[in-house]
Amino acid sequence: MQLILNVVIPIFGLIAIGYLFARIGLLSEATGESLGSFVFMVGVPVLLFRTVASADFNDGNPLLLWLVYFGAVAVTWTLSTVLVRKLTSADRRSGVIAGISASFANTAFIAIPAVDRAYGELGLHPLFMVISIHMPVMMLTSSLLIERAAARDARDQGIDIHAARLGQVLLRVGKGLAGNALVIGLASGFLWHLTGLALPGPIDQITELLARTAGPIALFSIGMSLNRFSVRGDLLAPAITSFLSLLLMPALVYLFGRNLLPPLWLKAAVVTAACPAGVNAYVLAVYFRSGEKLAAAAILVSTLGAVLTLSGWLAILG
Numbered sequence: 001m002q003l004i005l006n007v008v009i010p011i012f013g014l015i016a017i018g019y020l021f022a023r024i025g026l027l028s029e030a031t032g033e034s035l036g037s038f039v040f041m042v043g044v045p046v047l048l049f050r051t052v053a054s055a056d057f058n059d060g061n062p063l064l065l066w067l068v069y070f071g072a073v074a075v076t077w078t079l080s081t082v083l084v085r086k087l088t089s090a091d092r093r094s095g096v097i098a099g100i101s102a103s104f105a106n107t108a109f110i111a112i113p114a115v116d117r118a119y120g121e122l123g124l125h126p127l128f129m130v131i132s133i134h135m136p137v138m139m140l141t142s143s144l145l146i147e148r149a150a151a152r153d154a155r156d157q158g159i160d161i162h163a164a165r166l167g168q169v170l171l172r173v174g175k176g177l178a179g180n181a182l183v184i185g186l187a188s189g190f191l192w193h194l195t196g197l198a199l200p201g202p203i204d205q206i207t208e209l210l211a212r213t214a215g216p217i218a219l220f221s222i223g224m225s226l227n228r229f230s231v232r233g234d235l236l237a238p239a240i241t242s243f244l245s246l247l248l249m250p251a252l253v254y255l256f257g258r259n260l261l262p263p264l265w266l267k268a269a270v271v272t273a274a275c276p277a278g279v280n281a282y283v284l285a286v287y288f289r290s291g292e293k294l295a296a297a298a299i300l301v302s303t304l305g306a307v308l309t310l311s312g313w314l315a316i317l318g
């Protein structure tokens with residue numbers, strides 16, 4: 001019970017307050033977008049830079065961590081795509097969106113404050129190792145699979161189009177990542193880490209102050225963003241993706257990693273996997289014009305469900 005009071009209630013309490021402020025109009029939608037932009041462009045990148053620059057990564061093997069986490073991603077993604085395609089009338093593109101919704105956890109806005117509150121700065125080290133390749137791997141895989149699904153859906157309708165070639169997708173994703181603030185923050189932190197130098201006093205204090213804003217503002221802004229999403233219509237697909245996201249994926253991470261990862265790395269990886277769907281699923285759905293309602297409902301349903309499931313995982317992990 002004390003764990004829930006210390007970790008889960010503050011996290012989802014801030015989300016609820018953000019949602020309430022947006023719902024009753026105390027703050028505008030533009031304000032919520034600005035807060036989200038601050039978190040994505042300033043707060044979290046500075047937190048990534050500061051933590052990675054001074055981190056000690058000698059506790060475990062990042063290759064094993066990546067194998068465990070992305071092994072669980074692959075299984076969850078595949079199962080979600082198959083189940084949603086079989087049990088609903090979703091086309092191939094929507095099936096891919098279902099897979100993304102089930103396996104693309106909200107690492108920046110929810111996992112970071114959750115792991116930080118539960119396990120402190122040492123718990124952030126393995127989380128940042130996941131984040132270091134999470135965005136490139138997930139965005140590239142998502143783009144390739146959706147391009148392929150779009151071509152096959154078109155052929156089913158008698159339209160002959162070709163999926164984008166790997167080089168084209170790599171170039172598009174690469175351009176997006178090159179200007180991504182999270183990637184820049186991580187890369188800068190790793191480069192500073194290689195120097196072996198401590199952060200100078202003023203830089204250390206400035207980055208500490210900015211980094212402290214990342215968690216609270218991230219949670220408040222994600223709460224405000226939930227006001228834009230709806231669960232009207234068929235709830236079967238978002239229910240499937242949310243169940244797999246909140247229960248199956250963290251269970252797989254725990255199963256795969258319990259004999260491979262140090263205890264703290266395992267706990268951080270499981271909590272990360274247990275976080276609700278990230279907004280990237282919705283962004284990709286809008287970009288490819290398929291599965292928008294599914295992705296939006298999955299974000300809302302999984303975020304609400306995580307109040308209970310994340311409490312359960314934290315209680316199990318200790």
